[in-house]
Amino acid sequence: xxxxxxxxxxxxxxxxxxxxxxxxxxxxxxxxxxxxxxxxxxxxxxxxxxxxxxxxxxxxxxxxxxxxxxxxxxxxxxxxxxxxxxxxxxxxxxxxxxxxxxxxxxxxxxxxxxxxxxxxxxxxxxxxxxxxxxxxxxxxxxxxxxxxxxxxxx
Numbered sequence: 236x237x238x239x240x241x242x243x244x245x246x247x248x249x250x251x252x253x254x255x256x257x258x259x260x261x262x263x264x265x266x267x268x269x270x271x272x273x274x275x276x277x278x279x280x281x282x283x284x285x286x287x288x289x290x291x292x293x294x295x296x297x298x299x300x301x302x303x304x305x306x307x308x309x310x311x312x313x314x315x316x317x318x319x320x321x322x323x324x325x326x327x328x329x330x331x332x333x334x335x336x337x338x339x340x341x342x343x344x345x346x347x348x349x350x351x352x353x354x355x356x357x358x359x360x361x362x363x364x365x366x367x368x369x370x371x372x373x374x375x376x377x378x379x380x381x382x383x384x385x386x387x388x389x
């Protein structure tokens with residue numbers, strides 16, 4: 236009965252939780268593949284509360300990473316519009332080919348640098364949130380919800 240009460244309190248607390256996509260560099264987001272692996276390990280040990288905690292946090296962290304990436308890409312796309320000419324490329328550069336091509340590629344590189352800077356600022360090291368194809372496939376198949384369903388039932 237105590238476990239059931241603790242689980243109900245946990246569910247209520249999780250309901251009030253909202254993932255914050257305005258992360259600062261002081262807050263390190265735990266990679267969701269690590270949380271997923273911890274939840275699967277807890278599943279095989281029969282630690283249902285740990286399964287629920289880790290799997291729900293993995294789902295939230297995956298959504299947060301996705302939202303931050305989308306926000307950064309939109310923000311950087313708005314800052315580097317392709318229609319405007321860049322300063323310093325009005326005169327042709329000898330042997331450089333088409334000036335329009337140079338301008339286009341310079342804007343692509345600036346946008347990529349902007350996206351990388353924004354994501355690093357909000358998420359920390361970009362390599363921290365690179366997950367394996369296997370984990371991505373599991374999330375694509377919605378496997379975390381299967382683990383959660385069994386854990387809630389138990």
